[in-house]
Amino acid sequence: MAQQTIRGFRDILPPQSNVFYAIEKAAREVFSLYNYDELRIPALEYYDLFLKSTGETTDIVQKEMYRFKDASQRDIALRPEGTPGVARAYINNNLSQTGKNSKYFYIADMFRAERPQAGRYRQFEQIGAENIGAESPYSDAESVSMLYEILKKLGIENFVLEINSLGCSECRKKYREELLSYLKGKEGLCEWCKERMEKNPLRTLDCKVDADKFVDFPKISLCESCSKHHEEFKKALSISGVKYVENPRMVRGLDYYSRTVFEFKNTSIGAQDAIAGGGRYDNLIKSMGGPDAPSVGWAMGVDRVAILLEKKWSDFVSNPLAFIVSMDKELSEYAFEILCDLRKNLIPCDFSDFSRSFKSQLRSADKSMAAFAVIIGKDEANAKEVTLKDLKSKEQKRVKKEELVRTLSVHF
Ligand code: HAM
16 A cells, blocks of 8 residues: 555645646736736745744644754744745845836645645645735735636636725724723633634634624724725725625734735635635735835635636646557557657647557547547558547548648647
8 A cells, every 4th residue: 555645635636737727827827917927935934934924823823834843953834825935035035126016926835734624725725916015005906806807717706705904003903902892791702712812802703603692793993094095995996897795804814914805705615615815914024124015915725716616627628639549569660750740740649558459549549538549550651641530420531641730730
């Protein structure tokens, strides 16, 4: 028996791997339209980076990090999310000095030791986008509409976009007190809420167990500037043609957010309904020792988007057009020459193993879902021809070697 994979880690096989590629491709096309550049960041960072950015009170830092000491006793962690690494890269590489927009995307695996379930893995792929150094609500709307475009491009329709504003640190300071006294008046809260209440009362609004107890929770009252930002953001979303609903209870599970937060949700993948989420983080870069750079971004869970597309997985598979079958081992060289020639002419084709029986090779041709088998027997080789067999209609005809590319191109 081969080794098993570690719990929560998995192999992604075709056709699902084709779907991942299609999602990445669609995202890259939209990023290009929005003038976002790719940033590749390391999978391993110092643990401290996440502690100070993702946040001390978050579930991620408290219990989900893959944290370990390496051989040199450095305290390091596998990245659980991309934003801290991007922020660090922005500061370390002086990207504020380039004079260009700092709009970056990343496509990378993340690691969180959460309890595995449908749509929740310990290694999962995120496609993320960060716009660093942009303060206006139009940047929030641009960021959200970019994500919206990616989902639309993939033909995903059954999602809702929920938005909220968490205000600035001043709004939140007041809200924190208000919320705390409201929570203190509640009886029978779960252990999680009791623990969260003092450290980060906003997070209790996220609690699935006590959800019903919080129907009358006080809403945040935004200061004039945050309120204006939120109104302009909503107007800009409407201009972009993006539909949204407001969810005053959405707080997001990461510590760095201020003002705009948003989530794209779907109900068909069970409890793990968030397919993407993000928001504004105006103080993060500065708090990490960088310049004052208000920012906004999001990350999408590729594994979850792939689940949404499950019924269409076969649409993402590209089959070879032709499959070369040699009737005799002696004819392998001629058959291989044909194969190389087709590929040089950009005709997608394949073969199995010329040393196998004719029957077995034909079976492989059928299994490959190729449109045509290119059959090579002694007669064909002597006449510098091939037999072209339509694998659906079963019709076949002889074609001259030099005519093969042209004949197949008609179908490609
Ligand atoms: P997040 O909400 O923690 O945000 O993750 C974003 C998305 O990653 C989720 O909506 C979900 O689709 C996917 N995801 C998270 N955990 C898992 C998991 N265990 N298995 C499968 N998919 C998962 C962030 O990570 C922020 N960095 C987003 C951001 C960027 N905010 C500003 N900029």
